[in-house]
Amino acid sequence: MTVLHRLLVAITPPWWSRYRLEFVGNDIIAGLIVALMLIPQGLAYATLAGMPPQYGLYASLLPVVFYALLGSSSVMSVGPVAITSLLSASALTPLALADSNEYVLAAALLAFLSGAFLLAAGLLRLGALAQLLSHPVVTGFITGAAILIIISQLKPLLGVSASGDNTLVVVIHLVAALPQTNLLAASIGVTGLFLLLFSRKNTVPLLLRAGVSPNLARTLQRLVPMLLLLSGAALVFVGKWQDDLQVIGALPSGIPSFALPELHADWFQELWFPALIIGLLGFVESISIAQSFAQQKREPLDANAELRALGAANIGSALAGGFPVTGGFSRTLVNAEAGAHSPLSGVFSAGFVLLALWFATELFAFLPITLLAATIISAAIQLVNASAFTHAWRYDRAEGGAMLGTALGVILFGVEVGIGTGVALSIITLVWRTSRPHIAIVGRVPDTEHFRNVARHQVVTDPRVLMIRIDESLFFGNAESVYAEITLALGRYGKAQHLVLIMSSVSHIDVTALEMLLHLDETLRPQGITLHLAEVKGPVADKLKESALPARLEGEVFLTTYQAFQKLTTTSVQP
């Protein structure tokens, strides 16, 4: 391999080496289909994020290209999505008025910061970070955010205005404002929403029954949102209703000017934390999509490459003045089903969006806002996951509670409080659970070398040798409880001369627990009880050698429980 060749390999994207020329046709078709979906979604999610609609298209150009260069998933479609748009609106609203010039500039800074965090995390190989959020918390968050989105979009859907500091107030204002419903907007919006919801399950079967080929039927189904928007615009144009309901209005034609966002110090202070949250949640959403498709296609997936690619995608969105983006589930699904072979399909879809920006902006001038709201609501409804809650609740009350708490936190107090509540609940549950470890007094299963819980099995014990199995790693959160449980057990086995702690489930002993063991040894000695350990795992034993324990322990460290039982029962004094 020449140096030039090596250099080319280093700078070409990971999927490039697997690419073949015959894939291009498929990628162009998939790109077109995704673009026809991306345009209505982009316009809609921009309004959800509080941005002028065209910025949803700006945010759909560079991100896909940058993702194609760095990402490891061949079908991922990066762009504006519902959740990050909602998060962006929540971060930007305190800073400036929606649609204002400052708001747009702050949105670009938010995308840039979010991208910078993701890129840095990828370079630092922090891909494992996504593990910090438990599934119930993520599901609860998404459900809560989806409900928030639906509530926020009822206003444009019905053509009413309602505002308030928190969701309850907004809902009350909304109900109070119902008599002011714009009947024209509401009829168009609600009809559109029903068509979208109806088409999702029924378009393909209906077309199949009409004799359309399955592939064409699926493609046509994906064009429903675009067709709906165009028909809505045509309807408004024909009916001359543009003054009777809110329309998008004339969009500036052509491409945006590319520039680094301005860094205001006071904005930075307000936006760095939301940017971190948006980056983290966007990554969690995107990586779980990428994982499920990678498994279907049996492709390798590199979490750190995904972090870098998403980071670059967000910086790309910021360069065009856009807002935060991430991988979107429905678009990725469409991209995969349309036969995309590589991220090149994304580059083609960006090209089609660009063409639309140049030549088709007039098409959207008469587009009624209520139909964008219908598009968003129909997407958000899919995100509400009630069955996940019943499953989690049935399996584990604490986790069901964490999921519900997260969802309610998001709905009632906003996305940041919600996610904070969820993470805190997850960690508290974890500490709580490990703080009350299961410990079992064990005895020998007759005529074997196995030892089992005396409470669950018929086993042989010796009153002089108390054997306790500790079923959890020992750490500061449970050292005290374990000590108390051991003391309790010793109280019940008053004749014990030896205490054997079976460490087969103990993977780690921290400093606090180590001090507890030393202390236990000290208090047992004057009572004539010797402390022994058994089945200490390799890594734990290696570490204990560094501590004061081996020197100070009077008893032995046995390899197996059986050896301890054999030796101690034969050497114990008869009571």
Next chain:
Amino acid sequence: MTVLHRLLVAITPPWWSRYRLEFVGNDIIAGLIVALMLIPQGLAYATLAGMPPQYGLYASLLPVVFYALLGSSSVMSVGPVAITSLLSASALTPLALADSNEYVLAAALLAFLSGAFLLAAGLLRLGALAQLLSHPVVTGFITGAAILIIISQLKPLLGVSASGDNTLVVVIHLVAALPQTNLLAASIGVTGLFLLLFSRKNTVPLLLRAGVSPNLARTLQRLVPMLLLLSGAALVFVGKWQDDLQVIGALPSGIPSFALPELHADWFQELWFPALIIGLLGFVESISIAQSFAQQKREPLDANAELRALGAANIGSALAGGFPVTGGFSRTLVNAEAGAHSPLSGVFSAGFVLLALWFATELFAFLPITLLAATIISAAIQLVNASAFTHAWRYDRAEGGAMLGTALGVILFGVEVGIGTGVALSIITLVWRTSRPHIAIVGRVPDTEHFRNVARHQVVTDPRVLMIRIDESLFFGNAESVYAEITLALGRYGKAQHLVLIMSSVSHIDVTALEMLLHLDETLRPQGITLHLAEVKGPVADKLKESALPARLEGEVFLTTYQAFQKLTTTSVQP
């Protein structure tokens, strides 16, 4: 037992039934010795808390009485201590000027809130809360706080003034102010400090060598601080130096007026969180003292009773206008060594403090502040624990780091940031550790039913049956890593037809991990690999029955690894 008798038992303190009349003499003597120590400490810690000195004595009256009624330790001495005084100053300084009327009122509110939290926690039986702080974090916190205390007391010791937003600035100002040192104050203070430090180790041996009886020698040593303060006051009086250095000045004689603190809404908002922290840290400090003495004396100790007693003690301090209090180590030690038999000794010491307030306040008028600073510094020096850091660091880098981070956080950014850093570091360490669980491919120890790590032992394996032992509970923080490790292992054992996960160390499987297992099963099936479980613990098995796993799992759940190995090696297809 009559109803009256039962009622009496219910309202008498726990130690009362063990009390005998002959203990009274001992308790009175111990009470006097503790009072002679409590008076200088009370005056000193009040100045550390930013309060007028007499409030240290007010805070030494009701707390001991209330603790005596509710507490379970017979020797605990409750009153002002260095750490909570520092914490109080840090909470109150933003609200009002030290020594001002508002400051004193806010301090009483702080003590009241702290007491209310403790009392509520005790009634809710949250005694296990103390476990949330690991030993390294507590040790790091105390060391950091002690260094902060020493730095803060160098100013009154040298008679200079220096201030600043953070410790580094204070130290720089302090160094810059050194030329303005009040030489008279500094000579008295530094001499006093050396005498205190010297006397701690040398008074008893010197007196013994002089033929004094051991008991008397120990008692005399305890009187050194009081004697030092009185000599200092006498020196200032004789030398007429009261205008040349800072003295306490005339203290109001008599007892304080008892009243509930005023509850200002804005103070409440500022103080509830510091009150919670002060309560928690005070409880951690106090319970660890109580534990060590209870073990020495083989007395039962009830953490929830301690919570209630400390809560009542703080409310008692607040009633007299005092500031937060907790159990003090040195006074408790002196109380125990002086032969105290019950908390009644504390009641007697409160009586002696009351006598001093009535008849001896003039004694303190000429007391130089520099000697109070010397008293505080000599106590704080004992709290600095560098060897604990080396021990922790040698055993575990992460825990040594958490300890150092806590100490540095306290010193550089204040007590609240410090304790927050410590708790966050503990929890991150915990999640991090469990997020990278040890998993081992195991094989059979020849001719036994035991299975051990193939990397550490000579064992028999079958290429068709891959057996993996998971050495940690499965939860959201490690589900992804375990999945990745299993995939990696399957890659190396390409001929595997069966995968057995040995769950002997798995005490809990959360929803995220359960989904991971289901997902693993789904991806293995099309590859012709069957997933089995073995040695699932009772509580885990009980819970799994509630989930979708048993219905969807194609493989079996074996009782022992041996049974799995026997059955699968005989039924596997020859490759």
